[in-house]
Amino acid sequence: MIELAGLTKHYGDKVAVDHLTFTVRPGIVTGFLGPNGAGKSTTMRMMLDLDSPTSGTVRIDGKHYRQLQDPLTSIGALLEAKSVHGGRSAANHLLCLAQSNGLPRGRVGEVLEMVGLSSVAKKRAKGFSLGMSQRLGIAAALLGDPQVLLFDEPVNGLDPEGIHWIRNLMKNLAAQGRTVFVSSHLMSEMALTADHLVVIGQGRLMADTSMKDFIHQNSRSYVRMRSPEQEKLRDALQGEGIRAVAVGDGSLEIDGVPVERLGELAAAHHLVLHELSPQHASLEEAFMRLTAGSVEYHAHDGDPVPAQAGLPPESPPPGEPQPAGWGADWQKKRS
Numbered sequence: 001m002i003e004l005a006g007l008t009k010h011y012g013d014k015v016a017v018d019h020l021t022f023t024v025r026p027g028i029v030t031g032f033l034g035p036n037g038a039g040k041s042t043t044m045r046m047m048l049d050l051d052s053p054t055s056g057t058v059r060i061d062g063k064h065y066r067q068l069q070d071p072l073t074s075i076g077a078l079l080e081a082k083s084v085h086g087g088r089s090a091a092n093h094l095l096c097l098a099q100s101n102g103l104p105r106g107r108v109g110e111v112l113e114m115v116g117l118s119s120v121a122k123k124r125a126k127g128f129s130l131g132m133s134q135r136l137g138i139a140a141a142l143l144g145d146p147q148v149l150l151f152d153e154p155v156n157g158l159d160p161e162g163i164h165w166i167r168n169l170m171k172n173l174a175a176q177g178r179t180v181f182v183s184s185h186l187m188s189e190m191a192l193t194a195d196h197l198v199v200i201g202q203g204r205l206m207a208d209t210s211m212k213d214f215i216h217q218n219s220r221s222y223v224r225m226r227s228p229e230q231e232k233l234r235d236a237l238q239g240e241g242i243r244a245v246a247v248g249d250g251s252l253e254i255d256g257v258p259v260e261r262l263g264e265l266a267a268a269h270h271l272v273l274h275e276l277s278p279q280h281a282s283l284e285e286a287f288m289r290l291t292a293g294s295v296e297y298h299a300h301d302g303d304p305v306p307a308q309a310g311l312p313p314e315s316p317p318p319g320e321p322q323p324a325g326w327g328a329d330w331q332k333k334r335s
């Protein structure tokens with residue numbers, strides 16, 4: 001497993017990682033999420049001793065990285081897919097890594113096979129697409145058959161087939177009992193892959209939870225109703241003690257009432273409906289709300305504009321329903 005205790009990194013005045021304490025466990029895929037600039041790569045670099053913490057510690061299976069005897073056999077990582085000597089073939093790149101780490105050369109062919117690059121083993125890496133480079137980086141991570149694997153944004157630039165392949169690979173590695181830690185800034189991608197989530201914003205821990213709980217806490221369900229007789233519909237709902245919130249497009253949103261009951265109620269009042277539909281807020285939306293106060297740059301017309309630090313997540317406009325659950329627990333924990 002990977003254990004972080006108070007891990008902190010300053011670059012001059014900039015606090016990139018701020019007292020992170022969490023544990024990444026074996027046997028599951030743990031997603032590491034945060035907006036751009038949240039500190040994900042810096043944290044992963046410190047796990048690999050490529051950056052020194054300002055304070056705090058990170059341990060791999062109880063040891064500091066420097067105490068690991070043959071590091072590649074304990075921890076493998078894909079950080080920068082393109083950081084490969086372009087003049088070397090895929091096989092030679094892996095062979096150099098194998099030889100300098102005391103690994104058998106036969107392992108090179110095995111990992112090339114595993115990532116589907118056997119047919120281009122002798123091709124120079126500089127001609128590789130981003131997807132092929134990602135596969136080569138994964139082959140390097142797997143070379144020492146390590147129990148702990150780190151992947152930094154592994155699906156970047158991949159086509160749907162490549163994304164599907166990486167997802168299955170990570171799940172299979174976890175099913176073999178390995179510790180799999182994968183960063184992304186896409187909640188939707190993580191929802192399909194990870195069993196557990198660690199979310200950071202501006203270097204600080206915002207959530208450390210199972211995916212099941214995150215979905216449970218953040219999946220807001222409600223019903224949308226639209227009628228040419230909106231006022232009458234609203235009155236009919238109110239008469240039954242049901243609170244409906246009017247939204248911009250002329251529809252009503254109702255929380256916590258089954259769609260069947262709402263349809264029957266409209267029929268009982270002979271009201272015409274143009275829409276009666278159950279809705280689910282996306283996890284992407286929940287993640288964006290959770291991290292809204294910690295986004296480093298917001299898009300503006302023109303240049304990026306630094307966001308204000310420490311703002312609470314955006315609340316719905318007055319009069320609009322408060323989505324049940326989202327972010328509330330994490331915000332409580334943070335305060």
Ligand SMILES: Nc1ncnc2c1ncn2[C@@H]1O[C@H](COP(=O)(O)OP(=O)(O)OP(=O)(O)O)[C@@H](O)[C@H]1O
Binds near residue numbers: 014035043
């Ligand atoms: N070597 C460095 N010198 C100065 N600042 C740095 C350095 N490396 C990272 N930072 C800053 O630290 C913060 C965290 O960066 P980091 O790359 O770890 O974030 P990230 O979550 O991986 O972002 P992204 O999703 O965009 O890759 C950013 O504000 C970044 O500008």
